[in-house]
Each structure stands twice: as C-alpha cells, then as structure tokens.
Amino acid sequence: xxxxxxxxxxxxxxxxxxxVILANATDVSHFGYFQRSSxxxxxxxxxxxxxKRTPPSQRQSVQHEEYKVHSYNRNGLCALGFMDDDYPVRSxxxxxxxxxxxxxxxxxxxxxxxxxxxxxxxxxxxxALTRFQDPAQADKLLKIQRELDETKIILHKTIDSVLxxxxxxxxxxxxxxxxxxxxxMFYKQAKKTNQCCTIL
Amino acid sequence: xxxxxSGQGSSYRERTQEFSSIAERLRKSFPSxxxxxxxxxxxxxxxxxxxxxxxxxxxxxxxxxxxxxIKQDITALNAAVxxxxxxxxxxxxxxxxxxxxxxxxxxxxxxxxxRLMGATKEFKEVLTMxxxxxxxxxxxxxxxxxxxxxxPANPFARQHPLANRSTANASTSPPPWVKNSSSSSPLFPxxxxxxxxxxxxxxxxxxxxxQDSYMQSRAEALxxxxxxIHELGNIFTQLATMVSQQGELAIRIDxxxxxxxxxxxxxxxxxxxxxxxxxxxxxxxxxxxxVLIAFLMIFLxxxx
Numbered sequence: 001x002x003x004x005x006x007x008x009x010x011x012x013x014x015x016x017x018x019x020v021i022l023a024n025a026t027d028v029s030h031f032g033y034f035q036r037s038s039x040x041x042x043x044x045x046x047x048x049x050x051x052k053r054t055p056p057s058q059r060q061s062v063q064h065e066e067y068k069v070h071s072y073n074r075n076g077l078c079a080l081g082f083m084d085d086d087y088p089v090r091s092x093x094x095x096x097x098x099x100x101x102x103x104x105x106x107x108x109x110x111x112x113x114x115x116x117x118x119x120x121x122x123x124x125x126x127x128a129l130t131r132f133q134d135p136a137q138a139d140k141l142l143k144i145q146r147e148l149d150e151t152k153i154i155l156h157k158t159i160d161s162v163l164x165x166x167x168x169x170x171x172x173x174x175x176x177x178x179x180x181x182x183x184x185m186f187y188k189q190a191k192k193t194n195q196c197c198t199i200l
Numbered sequence: 201x202x203x204x205x206s207g208q209g210s211s212y213r214e215r216t217q218e219f220s221s222i223a224e225r226l227r228k229s230f231p232s233x234x235x236x237x238x239x240x241x242x243x244x245x246x247x248x249x250x251x252x253x254x255x256x257x258x259x260x261x262x263x264x265x266x267x268x269x270i271k272q273d274i275t276a277l278n279a280a281v282x283x284x285x286x287x288x289x290x291x292x293x294x295x296x297x298x299x300x301x302x303x304x305x306x307x308x309x310x311x312x313x314x315r316l317m318g319a320t321k322e323f324k325e326v327l328t329m330x331x332x333x334x335x336x337x338x339x340x341x342x343x344x345x346x347x348x349x350x351x352p353a354n355p356f357a358r359q360h361p362l363a364n365r366s367t368a369n370a371s372t373s374p375p376p377w378v379k380n381s382s383s384s385s386p387l388f389p390x391x392x393x394x395x396x397x398x399x400x401x402x403x404x405x406x407x408x409x410x411q412d413s414y415m416q417s418r419a420e421a422l423x424x425x426x427x428x429i430h431e432l433g434n435i436f437t438q439l440a441t442m443v444s445q446q447g448e449l450a451i452r453i454d455x456x457x458x459x460x461x462x463x464x465x466x467x468x469x470x471x472x473x474x475x476x477x478x479x480x481x482x483x484x485x486x487x488x489x490x491v492l493i494a495f496l497m498i499f500l501x502x503x504x
Contacts, residue, residue, distance in 0.1 A: 089414070090421065145424060151432060
C-alpha cells in the first residue's frame with residue numbers, strides 16, 4: 001500500500017507537446033542510494049508520457065511493471081499517482097481530486113502561464129504523500145466503511161455480553177424462587193412448633 | 201447421406217413414374233413428386249448449414265432463404281398429396297377396377313404421406329436447432345454486451361479483438377475492459393514506434409469503461425455503507441429488545457427476594473416467641489411439678 005510519487009502536470013488539450021511539470025513529490029527511500037536519481041528521472045518521464053495520453057476530463061490507470069500509474073486530467077491540469085497494485089483504485093482518484101482542488105486553491109490560475117518545469121517544492125504534496133500511504137486517510141468512504149465495521153464488531157461483542165447477562169439473570173431468578181420457597185417452609189415449621197407445645 | 205437420399209429419391213421417382221404412367225392412362229400425372237425429392241435434399245442442406253453457425257459469420261440470410269423455399273415446397277407437396285388422395289378415392293369410387301390396383305394406389309398414397317411427414321419432422325428439428333443456436337449466441341453476446349453496448353462509435357474496431365478473445369476463452373466471463381486494461385502496457389514500448397491510431401482507439405475503449413467502473417465502484421461502496429448502517433440499526437433494536445426482556449427478569453428476582461424476606465421475618469418472630477416461651481423456666485417448672493405431684497398422689501393412693 002505504498003505511494004511512490006505524486007505529480008501535478010499541465011497538459012495541452014491537444015496532447016501534442018509534452019506536459020509541463022508543476023509539482024513533484026517522490027518517496028524513493030526504498031530504493032538504493034545510487035538508484036534514486038535515475039528512479040526520479042524515470043518517474044518524470046513516465047509521468048509525462050501518461051499525462052500526454054490522458055484525454056481531458058478522463059481518469060486512466062496504467063499498469064507498469066509492478067506499479068500502477070493513475071492519472072486524472074481535469075481541464076488541462078493533470079494529477080498523477082504512482083502506486084502499488086494493492087492500493088484501491090477509487091481512493092486513488094479521490095486523492096488525486098483532493099490534490100487538484102488544493103492546487104487550484106493555492107495557486108489559482110497561475111499555472112496556465114507556466115511553460116517550463118517548476119522546480120519549487122510544494123509542501124502540501126509532500127505531506128500528502130506521507131499522510132496518504134494509508135488509503136483510508138485519503139478516501140472518506142473507506143474510512144467510514146472501516147469505522148462502521150469496527151462499530152459492528154463492538155456491537156456484536158455487546159450483544160454477546162448481554163446474552164451472558166441474560167443467562168446469569170436466569171439463574172438468579174431460579175435461586176431467588178428457591179430461597180423464597182425455602183423461607184416459606186421455614187416459617188410454617190416455626191409456626192407449627194409454636195402451636196403445638198403451648199399447653200406444656 | 202445426400203447421395204443415398206438422392207439415390208432413394210431417384211429409385212422412388214422411377215417407381216412413381218411407372219405408377220403414374222399406369223395411372224396416367226386413367227387420369228393426370230404428378231409432377232410435384234420431383235419437387236418433393238428436391239425439397240428433401242434442400243432440407244438436409246439447411247440442416248448442415250444451421251449446424252455450422254458461429255458467432256459472427258452466421259449465414260442468416262441463406263438460412264432464411266432456404267427456410268422460405270422449404271416451407272413453400274412443403275405446402276405445395278401437402279396440397280398435391282391431398283389432391284392425390286381425393287383422386288384416388290374418386291377413382292376407387294367411380295370405376296370398377298381390380299382390388300390389386302386399389303390397394304396399390306392406396307399404399308402409394310400412404311407412402312407419399314409418410315415421406316412428407318418425415319421430411320416436415322426433420323425440417324422442424326432443424327428449425328429448433330437453429331433457435332437454440334441463436335439463444336446460445338444471444339447469451340454469449342450478453343456476456344460481452346456491457347462493453348459492446350457502450351461503444352456505438354467503434355463497434356467494428358472492437359469486434360475483432362473481442363472475437364479473438366471470445367474464441368480463446370469463451371467460458372470466462374469477466375468483462376472485457378479488465379482484459380483491455382492489461383493490454384495498455386504495450387503503450388510504452390509502442391510509444392517509440394509512435395502514434396498509430398490503434399493505441400488511441402484501445403485507450404479510448406478503455407476510457408469509457410474505466411469511468412464507468414469508477415462510478416460503479418463508488419456507487420457500490422455507498423450501497424455497502426448504507427446497508428451497513430441499516431444492519432447497525434437492526435442490531436441496536438435487537439439489543440434494546442433483549443435489554444428490556446432482561447429488565448423484566450430483574451423485576452421478578454426482586455419480587456422473589458421480597459417474598460423471602462417477609463417469610464424469614466415471620467419465621468424469626470415465631471421462633472422468638474418460642475424462645476421466650478422456653479426461656480421462662482418458672483412457669484414450666486410449676487407445670488412439671490404439678491404433673492409430678494399428681495402422679496405421686498395417684499401412685500401413693502393405689503399402692504397404699
């Protein structure tokens with residue numbers, strides 16, 4: 001369930017020229033030290049290709065070796081995510097949606113004028129990368145489903161304990177009725193002993 | 201098989217021609233019998249054609265034409281046989297001929313009728329087989345129709361990969377867009393070869409089902425959430441029922457304990473009285489002393 005990279009690019013609507021990178025956040029810590037730069041280059045290259053081939057207002061998922069590249073193109077602004085195969089596809093796209101909204105909020109429409117790759121880092125993207133390693137964080141639906149499942153488990157346990165309580169109450173009822181009968185017998189005996197020997 | 205049938209047909213034709221040449225001395229001939237033989241052969245042809253239908257190149261037009269031709273022939277043959285029957289009856293009724301000729305003519309007529317019945321039965325079997333094939337094709341088409349119905353623009357470009365895949369694994373039923381998404385990895389090596397229309401078409405075919413699947417998965421997740429919440433509500437209701445039932449049990453226990461308390465208190469009072477009665481010795485000693493004195497008196501009186 002790892003996210004390896006998140007990219008934001010600007011695509012041309014006709015898909016002719018290469019897209020321009022606006023923001024880039026990568027997590028290459030699990031590669032060896034010497035491979036890191038080449039992996040980054042590779043990610044940039046693959047990202048450009050996929051974004052170029054994603055038509056506007058479309059989502060796309062491409063399988064590449066052991067990674068899946070998901071891209072979402074919205075009015076020329078394209079967000080990409082490089083994920084493992086385990087990551088649920090739907091939460092990927094909701095995450096990309098969030099990223100795009102954040103970007104739009106932060107930078108307004110200034111990205112439309114950019115022609116060269118931006119090298120400044122956008123802290124939100126890095127923080128998003130670390131935060132969303134767990135898909136439940138990104139996808140509200142998944143989070144809700146998970147919480148509901150936990151609640152259901154807790155409720156099942158509650159019902160079990162209530163059933164146990166019912167059994168115990170049952171045994172208590174029996175014991176108390178036995179006690180009541182015994183005390184009644186005791187009273188009768190005592191009365192009998194008293195009635196009998198008053199003469200003597 | 202066709203040769204045997206035509207062979208039988210020709211020998212039969214010779215016999216009927218002989219019979220008709222005999223009967224022609226009395227009345228008209230029966231050219232329709234030749235048509236009957238050809239219809240038999242045509243029926244066999246339709247059966248063979250209907251058997252070899254596949255999904256995409258089924259000769260619907262040929263089959264329909266042949267079916268129409270056969271139907272016409274059969275109705276014509278039926279009419280001819282009925283006429284022959286009438287003529288035979290009239291011949292038997294009108295002139296006085298030897299019984300051999302009458303039996304011969306009736307047997308010929310019966311034979312013709314049986315042959316016609318056999319041919320119609322075979323035709324019916326062929327038709328049912330054709331309808332079954334059509335049903336099988338329809339069900340197979342429906343398996344793949346999720347994609348086929350959504351791409352009216354590129355049905356042709358899609359059909360050939362679909363036909364190849366369906367012939368390869370017709371038994372599996374995952375929708376083809378899953379297969380298509382795995383075929384997009386040739387996108388990358390093909391990028392070097394650059395820009396033919398095929399990858400774009402594949403991509404486009406993949407695009408609409410992917411959007412759809414995204415929406416579908418969202419809808420499904422929402423459904424799941426809703427049903428989970430519903431179940432939770434149920435569980436809460438059950439919990440409330442159980443707790444109220446157990447509350448009643450608690451009340452019963454309380455009543456029992458109160459009864460026990462009352463009984464025990466009453467018994468304790470009795471025992472206290474008894475204790476008081478026993479502990480005051482003086483009254484008891486006086487009673488015992490009187491009883492002893494009484495016995496002593498009686499004893500003394502009776503002995504002395």
